[in-house]
Amino acid sequence: MSEVIYSTVIRTEGRKRDKMEMTVDIYESADSIKDHDFRTDTNTQHPQQQTERDGLLTQNNNLTKQRDQLKKERNAHPKNCHGTDGWIYYNSSFYFISSEKKSWIESRSYCRERGADLIIINNKEEQEFVLNVTGGEEAWIGLSDSDEEGRWEWVDGSTLTYSFWGLREPNGGTRENCVESYRSGWNDNSCNKIKKWICERNIF
Ligand SMILES: [Ca+2]
Ligand SMILES: [Ca+2]
Ligand SMILES: [Ca+2]
Secondary structure, three states: OHHHHHHHHHHHHHHHHHHHHHHHHHHHHHHHHHHOOOOOHHHHOOHHHHHHHHHHHHHHHHHHHHHHHHHHHHHHOHHHHOHHHOEEEEOOEEEEEOOOOEOHHHHHHHHHOOOOEEOOOOOHHHHHHHHHHHOOOOEEEEEEOOOOOOOOEEOOOOEOOOOOEOOOOOOOHHHOOEEEEEOOEEEEEOOOOOEEEEEEEEOO
16 A cells, blocks of 8 residues: 555656656746847858848849839830820820821821831721721821822731721722721822821830
8 A cells, every 4th residue: 555655656756857847948948049049040040041031132122123124214205105295005005196187298207206107007996996086087097009009008018908998998099099097997098188197106
């Protein structure tokens, strides 16, 4: 009986000691954590973390540079990119719809002096866009047969694939070599007539 009690006491004592040792361990760990300077940690003990941090810093610097460059570019072209003087953006191009009127040649010069050219209408959507922005009013587009009668050519030298001629157009023969857009589609007209015009600048 006394042996049983004795061994129970020893076991209890042993558990107490274990507990105390664990407690001391915990306090010691806490102290070592408390005294540890984490600010130096990344510099001295975790080279991988330092590399990652340096990588992020470099990335951040690069992004800042890119942002500044974009800001600079945006400020360099306010005249051509923003709505203040009538340039509007649609589907990868900037367009200018004039309020003045000029001959076809002079209209084209106006566009070219601004890094653009008279509009090339590539598809039905662009034709509808033109009708929308002009409200169907007459405006020169970048199509003519001045070089060779009957061979319609866009200002970039490409030949006509999609066309939106109005009823009974083109009908002017050698007297009418320049094309305007109007309510019902396109019309060949005399290049010297003065009309509004549309410039296009493709951004790609
Ligand atoms: Ca176009
Ligand atoms: Ca003609
Ligand atoms: Ca005509």
